[in-house]
Amino acid sequence: xxxxxxxxxxxxxxxxxxxxxxxxxxxxxxxxxxxxxxxxxxxxxxxxxxxxxxxxxxxxxxxxxxxxxxxxxxxxxxxxxxxxxxxxxxxxxxxxxxxxxxxxxxxxxxxxxxxxxxxxxxxxxxxxxxxxxxxxxxxxxxxxxxxxxxxxxxxxxxxxxxxxxxxxxxxxxxxxxxxxxxxxxxxxxxxxxxxxxxxxxxxxxxxxxxxxxxxxxxxxxxxxxxxxxxxxxxxxxxxxxxxxxxxxxxxxxxxxxxxxxxxxxxxxxxxxxxxxxxxxxxxxxxxxxxxxxxxxxxxxxxxxxxxxxxxxxxxxxxxxxxxxxxxxxxxxxxxxxxxxxxxxxxxxxxxxxxxxxxxxxxxxxxxxxxxxxxxxxxxxxxxxxxxxxxxxxxxxxxxxxxxxxxxxxxxxxxxxxxxxxxxxxxxxxxxxxxxxxxxxxxxxxxxxxxxxxxxxxxxxxxxxxxxxxxxxxxxxxxxxxxxxxxxxxxxxxxxxxxxxxxxxxxxxxxxxxxxxxxxxxxxxxxxxxxxxxxxxxxxxxxxxxxxxxxxxxxxxxxxxxxxxxxxxxxx
Ligand SMILES: Nc1ncnc2c1ncn2[C@@H]1O[C@H](COP(=O)(O)OP(=O)(O)OP(=O)(O)O)[C@@H](O)[C@H]1O
Numbered sequence: 371x372x373x374x375x376x377x378x379x380x381x382x383x384x385x386x387x388x389x390x391x392x393x394x395x396x397x398x399x400x401x402x403x404x405x406x407x408x409x410x411x412x413x414x415x416x417x418x419x420x421x422x423x424x425x426x427x428x429x430x431x432x433x434x435x436x437x438x439x440x441x442x443x444x445x446x447x448x449x450x451x452x453x454x455x456x457x458x459x460x461x462x463x464x465x466x467x468x469x470x471x472x473x474x475x476x477x478x479x480x481x482x483x484x485x486x487x488x489x490x491x492x493x494x495x496x497x498x499x500x501x502x503x504x505x506x507x508x509x510x511x512x513x514x515x516x517x518x519x520x521x522x523x524x525x526x527x528x529x530x531x532x533x534x535x536x537x538x539x540x541x542x543x544x545x546x547x548x549x550x551x552x553x554x555x556x557x558x559x560x561x562x563x564x565x566x567x568x569x570x571x572x573x574x575x576x577x578x579x580x581x582x583x584x585x586x587x588x589x590x591x592x593x594x595x596x597x598x599x600x601x602x603x604x605x606x607x608x609x610x611x612x613x614x615x616x617x618x619x620x621x622x623x624x625x626x627x628x629x630x631x632x633x634x635x636x637x638x639x640x641x642x643x644x645x646x647x648x649x650x651x652x653x654x655x656x657x658x659x660x661x662x663x664x665x666x667x668x669x670x671x672x673x674x675x676x677x678x679x680x681x682x683x684x685x686x687x688x689x690x691x692x693x694x695x696x697x698x699x700x701x702x703x704x705x706x707x708x709x710x711x712x713x714x715x716x717x718x719x720x721x722x723x724x725x726x727x728x729x730x731x732x733x734x735x736x737x738x739x740x741x742x743x744x745x746x747x748x749x750x751x752x753x754x755x756x757x758x759x760x761x762x763x764x765x766x767x768x769x770x771x772x773x774x775x776x777x778x779x780x781x782x783x784x785x786x787x788x789x790x791x792x793x794x795x796x797x798x799x800x801x802x803x804x805x806x807x808x809x810x811x812x813x814x815x816x817x818x819x820x821x822x823x824x825x826x827x828x829x830x831x832x833x834x835x836x837x838x839x840x841x842x843x844x845x846x847x848x849x850x851x852x853x854x855x856x857x858x859x860x861x862x863x864x865x866x867x868x869x870x871x872x873x874x875x876x877x878x879x880x881x882x883x884x885x886x887x888x889x890x891x892x893x894x895x896x897x898x899x900x901x902x903x904x905x906x907x908x909x910x911x912x913x914x915x916x917x918x919x920x921x922x923x924x925x926x927x928x929x930x931x932x933x934x935x936x937x938x939x940x941x
Contacts, residue, residue, distance in 0.1 A: 375701050375704060375705075378704040378705065378707070378708040379513075379700075379704055381708065381711070382471075382509060382704060382707055382708070382711075383513065385470075385471065385474060386467050386470045386471060389470060391466070391470065395463065395466065395467070398459065398462065398463050398466075399463055401459065402456060402459045402460050402463060402518060403518060403521055403522075405452055405455060405456040405459065406456050406518055406521065406522040406525070407521075407522070407525055408452055409449060409452045409453055409456060409522070410522060410525045410526050410529055411529075412445055412448055412449045412452065413449070413526065413529075413530075413682065414529050414530070414533065415445055416442070416445050416446070416449070417530070417533060417675055417678050417679055417682065418533075418675065419438065419441060419442055419445065420671065420674045420675045420678050421671035421672060421674070421675040422434075422438060422671060423438045423442070423671070424669075424670045424671035424673075424674040424675075425669050425670065425671030425672075426438060426671075427670070428669060428670040428671065456518075460514055460518055463514060464510050464511055464514050467510045467514075468506060468507055468510045471506050471509075471510065472502060472503075472506050475501070475502045475506060476502065478711075478714050478718070479498060479502065479714065481718065482718050483783050484714050484717055484718050485498070486783060487717035487718070487720070487785075488713060488714065488717055491717055491720070491744060496587065496590060496591070496594075497590045497594060498710060500586075500590050501706060501707060501710040505703050505706050505707050505710075506707070508699065508700075508703045509700070509703045509704065509707060512696055512699060512700040512703065513700065515696065516693060516696055516697065516700065519689060519693065520689075520690075520693075523685075523686040523687075523689040523690065524686070526682055526683075526685070526686040527683060527686040527687065530679045530682040530683045530686070531557050531560075531561075531683060533675070533679040534554070534556045534557045534560065534676070534679045534680060534683055535553075535554035535556075535557045536554075537556065537659075537668070537672060537675060537676045537679065538554050538555050538556035538557060538658075538659075538662075538676070539553075539662060539667060539668075540552065540553050540555075541555035555658075556655070556658055556659070556676065556680060557683075559654075559658060560680060560683045560684060560687065561687075563651075563654070563684075563687075564683075564684070564687030564688070564690070567647050567687065567688065568687075568690055570643060571640070571643065571644070571692075571694045572694065574636075574639050574640050574643050575636075575640050575694040575695065575698060576698075577636050578633070578636055578637070578640070578694075578695060578698040579698040579701050579702060581629060581632055581633045581636060582633070582698055582699055582702040583701075583702035583705060583706070584629050585626070585629050585630060585633055586702065586706065587706075588622070588625045588626045588629050589626055591622050591625070592619070592622040592623050592625075592626050595618055595619060595622050596619065599615050637695075640694070640695070644688075644692055647688065648688060651680075651681070651684040651688070654680070655676060655677045655680030655681070655684075656673075656677060658680075659672075659673055659676045659677065659680075660673075720785045720786075721785065722782065722785040723740075723742075723785060723786060723787045723788045723789075724739065724741075724779055724782070724784075724785075724787045724788065724789055724790070724791060725789070725790045725791070726782045726790075726791045726793070727790060727791070727792050727793070728792070728793050728794065728795045728796070728797070729792050729793075729794070729795060730794075730795055731792060731794050731795075732758060732759040732794055733756040733757060733758045733759060733792075733794070734756070734757040734759075734780075734791075734792070734793060734794075734876065734906065734908070735755075735756050735757075735790070735791075735792040736753050736754060736755050736756075736789065736790070736791060736792075737754055737789055737790035737791075737792065738752050738753070738754055738788065738789040738790070739752075739753040739754070739779070739787065739788070739789035739790065739791065740752060740753070740787050740788040740789050741753075741772060741775055741776055741779050741784070741786070741787045742786040742787050742788075743775075743786060744786055746786075748929075748930040749771065749772030749775055749776070749926070749928065749930065750772055750776060750787075750926060750930060750932060751930030751931065751932075752789075753789070753932055755924070755934050757906065757908065757922065757924075758906075759794060759875070759904070759906050760904060760905075760906055761906050761907075761921060761922055762899075762906070762907045762909075762919060762920040762921050762922065763906075763907070763908045763909070763920060763921075763922040763923070763924055764909050764910075764911065764916055764917065764919075764920035764922070764923050764924070764937070765777070765908065765909065765910045765923075765924045765925075765926065766911075766912075766923055766924070766925045766926070767925055767926035767927065767928060768928060769912075770928065771926045771927065771928030772926055772928060773880075773910040773926060774880050774881075774910060776910075776926065777801065777878055777880050777908070777910055779791065780878060780908070781799075781801050781878065793876065794875070797874075797875040797876055798872070798873070798874040798875050798876070799874055799875070799876040799877075799878065800868075800869055800872055800874035800876070800877055800878070801878045801880070802865050802866075802868075802869070802877070802878065802879045802880065802882040803880050803882070804862075804880055804881040804882060804884055805858065805861065806861045806862060806864060806865035806868075806882075807819070807853075808852045808853040808856070808861065808864070810849075810851060811849055812846065812847050812848060812849050813842060813845055813846050813847070813848060813850075813852055814830065814846045814847060816852050816864065817830060817833075817834075817846075817864065817867055817868060817871060818868070818871060819868065821871075821872065825871065827846070829871070830846060830871075831843045831846075833867040833870045833871060834867060836867070836870065836897055836901070837863040837864070837866045837867045837870075837894070837897070838863055838890070838893075839860060839863055839864060839867065857885070858885035859885040859886050859887075859890070861885075862882055862883060862884075862885050862886055862894075863886070863890075863894065865882060866882075866894050866897065866898070869898065869902070870897075870898075870901055870902070873902060873905075874902075874905060875904070875905055875906065876905065876906050876908070877898065877902075877905055877906070877907050877908070878907075878908045878909075879907065879908070879909040879910065879911075880909075880910045881910055881911050881912070882909070883895075883911065883913075883916075884911070884912075884913075888913070888915045891913070891915060891916075891919075892915065892918070892919065895907075895919040896919075907919075907920070917937050920937055921936065921937055922934065922935070922936055922937060923935050923936075923937050
């Protein structure tokens, strides 16, 4: 567990500090740590000021009063300046580190369509969006908080430990006929006191790691459940799915609450402990130093300095005790991020068994193509065929036989299989799924996606008219969530407008006209053939009317076998 934590931490930590920004990053971090050390030095100065100030008070030395107040003001102002900049610059390191790490994760998530593969092949990866936005932020914030805090408190401990040692003198313990002399007894006592404190905090707090991890997961599940309903609100409304959805919400929310109760109970125990520990630390130094004070071995200044130094040592030590919760949170974040990284590595390591090449040919060639499922079930076996340029091919077969999976293979996003897919050199391809993706933003942007919007307004207006969406001509620059406004049929027509703008040589349509009525479907196919006369079309669809739009049928049986046959024109 501890080894895994440290290993995971190191994997996440080292990247930025060895990156191309390493010198600036290390320099800034060193400066921030230096500021913290300087702040500790100022605190030591303020502590020894206590001695002088209270001794002056005890000795009624009025002439010392104002110079000492002046000294304090100077020290305090410097302390304020340093403390503020130590935090400001730590946040600067934090934001730079977060930016770097987020870009790394976004890069990995987008590379080789990992975002798609994770969803399709590794469905147990929960909420990658949350991993990238929240967990990275937390990792960076908590790590810096712990690292800088740890170093600062360690220095405080050392500096004030020395002060305490010098102040406590020797303590004689009579034991039978012998006497034991303990030097620096206040220092030793504070160490033992805090060591016991840390062990007890570990015992009380260790359950918090798992509970924090589960809390984040349950919260995310609950949120995801609501998001799904929001995204599919119309389907749920048509099905009158409120009741099962409400049950789902309640179940997920109940898990959030149940876990939170456990978290609260565990935190309550920890808080009892932490607060008790803090209160005891107020009275303990007075009780320990009082015998020396009353014996006249220590002046009032010494007593006050001792109390203040013990307080600092205690603060430093209780920092380690109280940071238990932060370490628990960090461990949970590291666990989630390393699981996510592992899943991303797993799916990106899956080699695409199908080779996708471009050659000097006019045809789309499949060479010994085999399409499989992750469980090795074969959907298409040793398929060798050629679809000539300008051909209109229809892929048919019963539901679930693998038509869409074949299209995914042709697009190069389905890795399970063997063989070759050869496309004519330099040819442009465009795949149209059943539900076109419309990015957030203007209609113009949605039309050009994935290209960045360019081209004349006249052309845009023309293609909108061609696909029967002229009523949106005036709304080209309106920014909205167009996937909610346009009907599915309109979205499918918009996808045809996209084809006309992109002008691909090979067009692959996966039930891309399923939401259109038959005359509209015919109109769209005729539009493609008229506007892009040299383009080839490969469609997947169930409707019998599609046969009239194609000249070749590739029929899949679902058990691996297939047939390629011409479609007779019915006239
Ligand atoms: N990610 C996946 N993991 C495992 N099996 C999958 C995955 N995606 C699809 N399948 C399975 O592969 C088979 C073929 O799916 P595909 O979507 O290609 O069928 P289809 O012929 O297009 O069906 P339909 O006509 O109903 O759209 C189905 O049995 C499906 O359950």
